[in-house]
Amino acid sequence: MLDVSGGWQRLGCVGEALSAAGKFSICIDHHPTGDPFTDLHHIDPQAAATGELIFDLIGAMGGDLTPPIAEALFTAIATDTGYFRFSSTRPRTHQIVARLLAHGVEPARIYRLLYEQQSLARMHLKGHMLQNISLAANGQIAWVGLSQAVLRRFGVSHLDLDGFSGLPLQIGGVKISIFLVELPEGKVKISFRSDGEIAVNRLAVQLGGGGHVPAAGATVPGELAAVTERVVAEAVEFLSRR
Amino acid sequence: MLDVSGGWQRLGCVGEALSAAGKFSICIDHHPTGDPFTDLHHIDPQAAATGELIFDLIGAMGGDLTPPIAEALFTAIATDTGYFRFSSTRPRTHQIVARLLAHGVEPARIYRLLYEQQSLARMHLKGHMLQNISLAANGQIAWVGLSQAVLRRFGVSHLDLDGFSGLPLQIGGVKISIFLVELPEGKVKISFRSDGEIAVNRLAVQLGGGGHVPAAGATVPGELAAVTERVVAEAVEFLSRR
Numbered sequence: 001m002l003d004v005s006g007g008w009q010r011l012g013c014v015g016e017a018l019s020a021a022g023k024f025s026i027c028i029d030h031h032p033t034g035d036p037f038t039d040l041h042h043i044d045p046q047a048a049a050t051g052e053l054i055f056d057l058i059g060a061m062g063g064d065l066t067p068p069i070a071e072a073l074f075t076a077i078a079t080d081t082g083y084f085r086f087s088s089t090r091p092r093t094h095q096i097v098a099r100l101l102a103h104g105v106e107p108a109r110i111y112r113l114l115y116e117q118q119s120l121a122r123m124h125l126k127g128h129m130l131q132n133i134s135l136a137a138n139g140q141i142a143w144v145g146l147s148q149a150v151l152r153r154f155g156v157s158h159l160d161l162d163g164f165s166g167l168p169l170q171i172g173g174v175k176i177s178i179f180l181v182e183l184p185e186g187k188v189k190i191s192f193r194s195d196g197e198i199a200v201n202r203l204a205v206q207l208g209g210g211g212h213v214p215a216a217g218a219t220v221p222g223e224l225a226a227v228t229e230r231v232v233a234e235a236v237e238f239l240s241r242r
Numbered sequence: 243m244l245d246v247s248g249g250w251q252r253l254g255c256v257g258e259a260l261s262a263a264g265k266f267s268i269c270i271d272h273h274p275t276g277d278p279f280t281d282l283h284h285i286d287p288q289a290a291a292t293g294e295l296i297f298d299l300i301g302a303m304g305g306d307l308t309p310p311i312a313e314a315l316f317t318a319i320a321t322d323t324g325y326f327r328f329s330s331t332r333p334r335t336h337q338i339v340a341r342l343l344a345h346g347v348e349p350a351r352i353y354r355l356l357y358e359q360q361s362l363a364r365m366h367l368k369g370h371m372l373q374n375i376s377l378a379a380n381g382q383i384a385w386v387g388l389s390q391a392v393l394r395r396f397g398v399s400h401l402d403l404d405g406f407s408g409l410p411l412q413i414g415g416v417k418i419s420i421f422l423v424e425l426p427e428g429k430v431k432i433s434f435r436s437d438g439e440i441a442v443n444r445l446a447v448q449l450g451g452g453g454h455v456p457a458a459g460a461t462v463p464g465e466l467a468a469v470t471e472r473v474v475a476e477a478v479e480f481l482s483r484r
Contacts, residue, residue, distance in 0.1 A: 084326050087350040091340040097326075098336035108329040112437055117414035120381075123372050130369030135362060142362075172359035195354055 003050040003080075005029035007037045028053050030080075048088040051076030055096050070103035075110055083111065087196065125154040126164065133168050137236045142168035145180035145188075145228045158183060165191035166215075176200060176235055180228050183219070188227040191217045192235075203238050207231065245292040245322075247271035249279045270295050272322075290330040293318030297338050312345035317352055325353070329438065367396040368406065375410050379478045384410035387422035387430075387470045400425060407433035408457075418442060418477055422470050425461070430469040433459045434477075445480050449473065 001011070001018075005027055008015035018025070025038035030053065032045035047053050051073045058065065065073075077097060081089045084097070101107065118126075125146075133144045151158060158181050168177035175198050179191040190207065192200035194214050201216035209218025220227055243253070243260075247269055250257035260267070267280035272295065274287035289295050293315045300307065307315075319339060323331045326339070343349065360368075367388075375386045393400060400423050410419035417440050421433040432449065434442035436456050443458035451460025462469055 085349055085353040087348065089343070089349045091344040094336040094340035094343060098333040098340065101331070101336060102333040106329065107327055107331045108438070111327040116412045116437075118412050120375065120377060120384075120413055123375055123410075123413055127369045127372030127374070130372065131366050132369070133362065133365055139362075168365075170358045170360050171362055171365055195358075196350070 001025060001027040001029075001038060002054070003029050003031070005031045005037075005041070005043055007035070028057070046090070048086070048090055048093045049077040049080030051080065052093060052096055055099075065099070065103045067104040070100045070105050071110065074100045074105045074107075075114070078110065079114065083115075119156075121155045122160060125150070125156045126167075128154065129164060130167065133171070135171075135174075136232050137239050139171075139173045140175045140239055141178065141232065141235050142171050142174045142176075143178035143180070143228070143232050143235075144168055145224050146182065147224050148182045148184060151182075158189065166193045169193050169195065176203070176239065178231060178235060180224060180231065182224040186223075187219050187221050188224055189217065189219050190227070190231055191215075198239070198242070203235060206234060206238070243267060243269040243271075243280055244296070245271050245273070247273045247275065247279075247283070247285055249277070270299070288332070290328070290332055290335045291319040291322030293322065294335060294338055297341075307341070307345045309346040312342045312347050313352065316342045316347045316349075317356070320352065321356065325357075361398075363397045364402060367392070367398045368409075370396065371406060372409065375413070377413075377416075378474050379481050381413075381415045382417045382481055383420065383474065383477050384413050384416040384418075385420035385422070385470070385474050385477075386410055387466050388424065389466050390424045390426060393424075400431065407459075408435045411435050411437065418445070418481065420473060420477060422466060422473065424466040428465075429461050429463050430466055431459065431461050432469070432473055433457075440481070440484070445477060448476060448480070 004010040008019040011018065027038040027041040028050055029043050030045055030047035030050050032043070042053065044053055054076070055073050058069070074097065077093060078084065081093060084093065128150065129144055129146060133142050135142055161181060165179040166177065168174060168179065175194060177193045181189045183189055190209070192203055192215070194200045196214040199213045201211045201213055204211050204216035204218045207218035207220055209216060211217055246252040250261040253260065267282070269278070269280040269283040270292055271285050272287055272289035272292050274285070284295065286295055296318070297315050300311070316339065319335060320326065323335060326335065370392065371386055371388060375384050377384055403423060407421040408419065410416060410421065417436060419435040423431045425431055432451070434445055434457070436442045438456040441455045443453045443455055446453050446458035446460045449460035449462055451458060453459055
């Protein structure tokens with residue numbers, strides 16, 4: 001088991017089947033929160049990615065770094081570190097990546113495969129979203145909502161909005177970004193992001209959700225307009241109390 | 243002189259003054275095209291950034307890597323490699339960056355300062371631009387134009403469109419992206435981008451411009467609509483001839 005120290009349930013029905021099979025199991029992960037649930041476990045919260053630990057494991061076992069293995073490890077590390085930009089990125093991360101590039105990984109090709117395969121519809125929706133970002137709290141909060149009607153108009157599902165939630169944070173001076181998406185069943189999915197200075201998980205907890213300091217969320221019942229008004233007001237109040 | 247092996251003229255009026263001063267001069271660069279124009283020169287086209295060469299120079303001179311120096315070198319290398327994604331990025335790049343992080347560079351903070359300080363107006367204009375991307379040549383060409391009227395409406399100058407030209411290339415299947423910006427004086431600035439497979443500089447030369455294989459451009463007189471029609475047609479024809 002890789003990158004799933006939350007337990008078997010993180011693997012859904014696959015986890016159920018594996019757990020029921022009762023075979024010898026190993027968990028390798030860099031997430032700090034998990035309790036041991038496998039026969040053997042190796043958890044290193046200092047690692048920026050589980051890919052770093054697999055790199056070390058291959059070295060310790062005297063294995064070869066073939067080009068496909070190097071490419072897979074590079075991809076695992078690049079995605080888990082937001083392409084080397086998250087604060088988790090450490091000197092060791094770059095040392096490992098240097099070794100992977102020496103084994104033939106082409107960074108430009110992998111970047112293109114990871115981030116430059118969007119559909120025209122998703123691009124148009126992203127444009128619509130960026131055009132509708134609003135500011136609150138003197139520019140410290142940026143928020144934007146997408147309704148079911150808009151998603152239908154662009155032919156994009158709410159499941160295909162990966163990477164959108166952090167976009168309002170690209171505006172200078174913004175400390176909290178709020179991305180609201182109307183779900184089909186009369187609920188609204190809210191994603192909070194911060195630059196790490198503001199603990200948005202505390203804001204998410206107020207709405208029955210949770211998460212990490214820089215990235216948290218909640219799902220609340222209601223219509224998009226009403227939920228947006230309430231959530232933005234709570235965020236403004238939350239920020240003023242600091 | 244750093245990163246300017248094209249000659250004194252690359253530095254504009256500063257270059258004129260420096261050249262006229264007749265002092266001893268040194269040029270350090272990683273661009274392959276320049277002829278020597280300084281008393282001493284060190285050109286290494288293998289380096290992904292001139293920042294790599296400065297790192298090596300500090301080491302060779304026995305200098306200290308203070309946190310401000312490490313941060314400046316990290317910034318130079320990160321920007322010149324498109325945050326480690328361009329094909330110029332090599333194992334040595336990551337080895338150097340590992341050393342810089344060990345000297346206290348915070349990658350998340352630098353990323354935020356470099357790329358997440360946009361104005362709301364620029365964000366809205368980016369949204370408008372993404373919403374107006376069109377495809378041609380069965381999805382192999384993506385193009386979008388911005389008129390002077392649109393730039394005025396969003397309160398953004400054509401000088402503030404850094405990083406926009408490559409956005410249409412984020413669409414899967416696109417081989418050439420074309421970004422057209424109407425200039426105040428009845429001309430249109432055209433930027434071509436490709437994933438490196440198609441030599442868009444040859445397309446730019448057809449229009450009196452030039453550039454590199456994956457990034458080239460030209461400036462032609464005319465109105466936006468007419469120029470767009472002509473340029474997209476030329477690009478479609480150019481692609482069909484391959």
